[in-house]
Amino acid sequence: MKKIHVAPLAKCHAGVFVQGDKSISHRAVIIGSIAKGVTRVTNFLEAADTLNTVKVYSDLGVKIEKKKGEYFIHGNGLYSLNQPSQPLYVGNSGTNIRLSLGVLAAQHFTSVITGDNQIVKRPMARVIEPLTLMGGRFESRGGKSPVTVHGQTLKGITYTLPMASAQVKSAILLAALHANGDTVIKEPVKSRDHTERMLKHFGARITVKDRAITVKPGKELAARDVFVPGDISSAAYFIIAGLMVKNSRISVKSIGLNPTRMGLIEVMKKMGASIVIRNLKVKNGEPVGDVVVKTSKLKGTVIKGGMIPKLIDEIPVIAVAAAFAKGKTVIMNAEELRYKETDRIETVVKNLKLIGVEAFSTADGMVIEGGNGKPFKYASIDSFGDHRIAMAFSVAALSGENGMLIKDIECVDTSFPKFYEIISSLR
Numbered sequence: 269m270k271k272i273h274v275a276p277l278a279k280c281h282a283g284v285f286v287q288g289d290k291s292i293s294h295r296a297v298i299i300g301s302i303a304k305g306v307t308r309v310t311n312f313l314e315a316a317d318t319l320n321t322v323k324v325y326s327d328l329g330v331k332i333e334k335k336k337g338e339y340f341i342h343g344n345g346l347y348s349l350n351q352p353s354q355p356l357y358v359g360n361s362g363t364n365i366r367l368s369l370g371v372l373a374a375q376h377f378t379s380v381i382t383g384d385n386q387i388v389k390r391p392m393a394r395v396i397e398p399l400t401l402m403g404g405r406f407e408s409r410g411g412k413s414p415v416t417v418h419g420q421t422l423k424g425i426t427y428t429l430p431m432a433s434a435q436v437k438s439a440i441l442l443a444a445l446h447a448n449g450d451t452v453i454k455e456p457v458k459s460r461d462h463t464e465r466m467l468k469h470f471g472a473r474i475t476v477k478d479r480a481i482t483v484k485p486g487k488e489l490a491a492r493d494v495f496v497p498g499d500i501s502s503a504a505y506f507i508i509a510g511l512m513v514k515n516s517r518i519s520v521k522s523i524g525l526n527p528t529r530m531g532l533i534e535v536m537k538k539m540g541a542s543i544v545i546r547n548l549k550v551k552n553g554e555p556v557g558d559v560v561v562k563t564s565k566l567k568g569t570v571i572k573g574g575m576i577p578k579l580i581d582e583i584p585v586i587a588v589a590a591a592f593a594k595g596k597t598v599i600m601n602a603e604e605l606r607y608k609e610t611d612r613i614e615t616v617v618k619n620l621k622l623i624g625v626e627a628f629s630t631a632d633g634m635v636i637e638g639g640n641g642k643p644f645k646y647a648s649i650d651s652f653g654d655h656r657i658a659m660a661f662s663v664a665a666l667s668g669e670n671g672m673l674i675k676d677i678e679c680v681d682t683s684f685p686k687f688y689e690i691i692s693s694l695r
Contacts, residue, residue, distance in 0.1 A: 305491030370439030374446030382414035424449030531578025568595030
C-alpha cells in the first residue's frame with residue numbers, strides 16, 4: 269500500500285494546468301467509437317479509468333491509436349461493434365460501465381461487462397431498468413456487475429428519471445440513438461449534460477427543452493474533433509487549496525466551465541470565496557476558461573436540492589473547506605454519495621473527526637462544524653481506496669499543523685495521475 273506525507277503549505281502563488289476532463293474523455297471514446305469516420309481527441313485524460321474505456325472499445329473492434337499525444341478513434345457507425353472474445357473490464361469506472369450498457373443493449377451480440385472489486389458492489393439496476401423498458405435483455409446478480417447483455421432491437425420510450433443521474437441519462441441517450449421511435453427523458457433536476465452537448469457536436473438529432481431531452485434516431489453520427497478541457501473536479505482541489513492556504517493566489521488554466529458542473533464555484537462564492545473567471549471561450553460545445561482564486565475567509569452554508577447534482581464529485585473536498593470555514597455547514601439530499609467508490613458520507617465524516625473536526629453523518633448527507641481557520645490536527649488518513657477521499661484530505665493536509673499521512677494513494681491514478689506532482693509543485 270503506497271502512502272505519502274503531505275506537508276503544510278505556508279503560502280502559494282501558482283498557475284496550474286490540470287488534466288483533461290474525465291467525463292468528456294470517456295464520452296469522446298464511446299461516442300467516437302459509434303460515429304462514422306476518424307474522431308481526433310486532444311488533451312485526452314490518460315488515467316486508469318479512461319484508458320480502460322479505450323481498452324473496452326478496442327476489445328469491441330474499434331481501432332484506437334495514439335499519435336503525438338492525440339487519440340484517433342476510427343469509428344464505423346452505430347452497429348459496427350464486434351462481439352468481444354472476453355468479458356469487457358471497466359476497472360473502477362462507473363461512467364464506462366453504465367454508458368456502455370446503453371451502447372451494448374442495441375448491438376446484435378451477447379457480451380459481458382464487469383469491473384474491479386468496488387464496481388461489482390455498485391448498483392446497475394438503475395440503468396438496467398429503463399434499458400429493459402426499451403427492449404434490452406440483461407442478466408446480473410442482484411442488479412450488480414458482472415452484467416451479461418443480450419443485444420436486442422430497441423424501441424423509444426418516455427422515461428422520467430427517479431433521481432438526477434447523468435450516467436443513467438447518458439445510457440438511455442446512447443441506447444436511444446439505435447431505437448425504433450423517439451425517446452424522451454425527463455429529469456427531476458438537471459444533471460451534467462456532457463453527453464447531450466457531445467451528441468449534438470457529432471450531429472445527433474437531439475433537442476433539450478427545460479428538463480426534457482428528446483432523441484430522434486435513424487441518423488448516423490459523424491466523426492468530429494474533440495478538445496477535452498481541464499477537469500473542474502480535478503481543479504476543485506487546487507481552487508480550495510488556494511482559498512484555504514494563507515497568502516495564496518492560484519490560477520487554474522483552461523478548465524471546463526459547463527453550467528451543470530458549476531456547483532463548486534457557486535457554493536464557494538456563497539461561502540465567501542474570492543473567485544474570478546477569465547478567458548472564457550467555447551470549444552466543441554463546452555465553455556472553457558481560467559479560474560483565479562485568492563485566500564478567503566470562508567463561512568458555513570447549506571448545500572441541498574438542485575445544487576447536489578452540480579457538485580456531487582466535489583463534495584469530499586467541499587467538506588474539507590467547510591471544516592476550515594467559520595460556522596456550520598449542512599449537506600442534504602446527497603444520498604448518491606453512499607453509492608460511489610466508497611460510502612463517501614461515512615468516509616468523509618470519519619476522516620474529518622480524525623483531524624479534529626466536529627462532524628456527523630445523516631441519512632442523506634452530513635453536518636460539519638467549521639474550525640474558523642484553525643489548522644487541522646495531524647492524522648493518518650485512510651483513503652479506503654477512493655481517489656476523491658485521498659485527494660480531498662491531501663488538500664486538508666496543506667492547512668494542517670503538521671500535514672497528514674495519506675494512505676493507499678494508488679487509487680488517485682484512476683482519475684488524476686499527476687495530482688501529487690502538482691501538489692509538490694505548489695511549494
